[in-house]
Amino acid sequence: MVSEKRETDQPMKTIIYYFTGTGNTLAVARELAQELGNTRLIPLRQAIYFGGYTPEADAIGIAFPVHFLTMPDIVRTFVSNILFTGDPFIFGLATCGERPGGALFRLQELMEEKRYSLSAGYAIMMPENFIGPLNLMNDAGHREEKFAAMKKRIPEIADCIRNKKVSVPEGTNSGLWKWGGEVSKKLSTEVYxxxxxxxxxxxxxxxxxxxxxxxxxxxxxxxxxxxxxxxxxxxxxxxxxxxxxxxxxxxxxxxxxxxxxxxxxxxxxxxxxxx
Ligand SMILES: Cc1cc2nc3c(=O)[nH]c(=O)nc-3n(C[C@H](O)[C@H](O)[C@H](O)COP(=O)(O)O)c2cc1C
The missing domain is CATH 3.30.70.20 (Alpha-Beta Plaits)
Structure with a gap:
């Protein structure tokens, strides 16, 4: 399939709203923005409090880290408050250590509640930043492998966005994973x-x-x-x-x-x- 980028001189207009704790998600969003061209990155933290409508764009991305196999609460608040202008191709971009779980499916559900559709959801593995009872943090070699794999994958994701290719969100939507995410979040937040x-x-x-x-x-x-x-x-x-x-x-x-x-x-x- 010939991408829109190669058909016209002017690349499609994209906006990526991002949230990041340790920079992984911002780094991935930047990489994608560079590949797509004509892309604006907006911290979703800032957009939450303005409320209202997104600016007009051909594609809108929502980029965030996976927390407890789902979206962080701040991302949920953002999505609940935002309204989309026109009919953009809406995609999710989730970074995670190893397991995206149902994060992108939860985003899809939230979109549907608002009568929008999530056209695609991409999950990218990046260095772990959860310092927990188990030591999950990646060593330098493993981190470099993840950076390299991410850079290799971005052009493919950019092509899907340019071609507005609708796909099932990445990750797993089984009840067990949903339950596991809820339990681990409860343990961390309410028990510990x-x-x-x-x-x-x-x-x-x-x-x-x-x-x-x-x-x-x-x-x-x-x-x-x-x-x-x-x-x-x-x-x-x-x-x-x-x-x-x-x-x-x-x-x-x-x-x-x-x-x-x-x-x-x-x-x-x-x-x-x-x-
Ligand atoms: C509280 C917390 C929970 C996390 N839960 C998951 C998880 O369920 N699955 C996973 O693969 N990574 C998990 N991670 C790791 C992050 O998703 C991953 O390191 C991400 O790339 C961090 O992105 P950021 O630097 O943009 O914040 C968790 C991190 C934190 C801080």
Missing amino acids: NTPAKFHATAACNRCHACQRICPTRNITVTKDGVRWGSDCTQCYACIHWCPSEAIEIGSRTQGKMRYHHPDVTLGDMQEQRGE
Whole structure:
């Protein structure tokens, strides 16, 4: 099939709304934007509070990391509040460590509730950023393999978007995976109480990086210490971006490696949060 890019001089107009904790999703969205051309990247965090309609575009992407085999709450809030202008090709772009589960199917359901259709959903494996009881973090070799596989796959995804190829979302929609995601989220959020266990250690030098990048503006740094509010979306940005590695979740993160995508900066994270 001849792609639209090669048929005309002007590439189709695309908008990708993104959310990222450690930069993986932004890096993938950038790669896709470069491949597609004429693509605008918008932090969905900023779009949530404006509400209303998306600008006119031929294709609209919603890019996010998989959390507990589903979408992060912040993405759900965004999708619930946005309205699409015209009849764009709407696609999901989910990054995950190993298992996308039903994340893109949940996005599809949410779209259908709003009487839109999700035309495609692509899942891309990227370095793990969940520091949990089990050590899932990838070593340098594994990270490089994932970056290379992602770069190889992007042109194929771009072609599908240009040709508006409708497909079933990637991942698995079985009840067992849905249940597994809900259980693990409940365990993390309500039983282990992760959001309440974030704290800064004596290594904190009050540089304010965590406050400046937290996408939900849930962190306040004062001379007395760092305080987390009640609106944590569990993206783990604060823990991974802290330059002093001074942020821990209870004791389970002690001594475990931190990660953020090498091409994404604290400035990019600050831009996502907006002022
Ligand atoms: C709280 C949490 C839950 C996660 N759950 C999953 C999961 O269910 N499946 C998976 O493959 N990766 C999971 N991950 C890993 C991320 O999806 C993955 O590292 C992603 O690329 C991070 O993207 P980001 O840097 O844009 O935030 C999880 C990460 C976090 C922080």
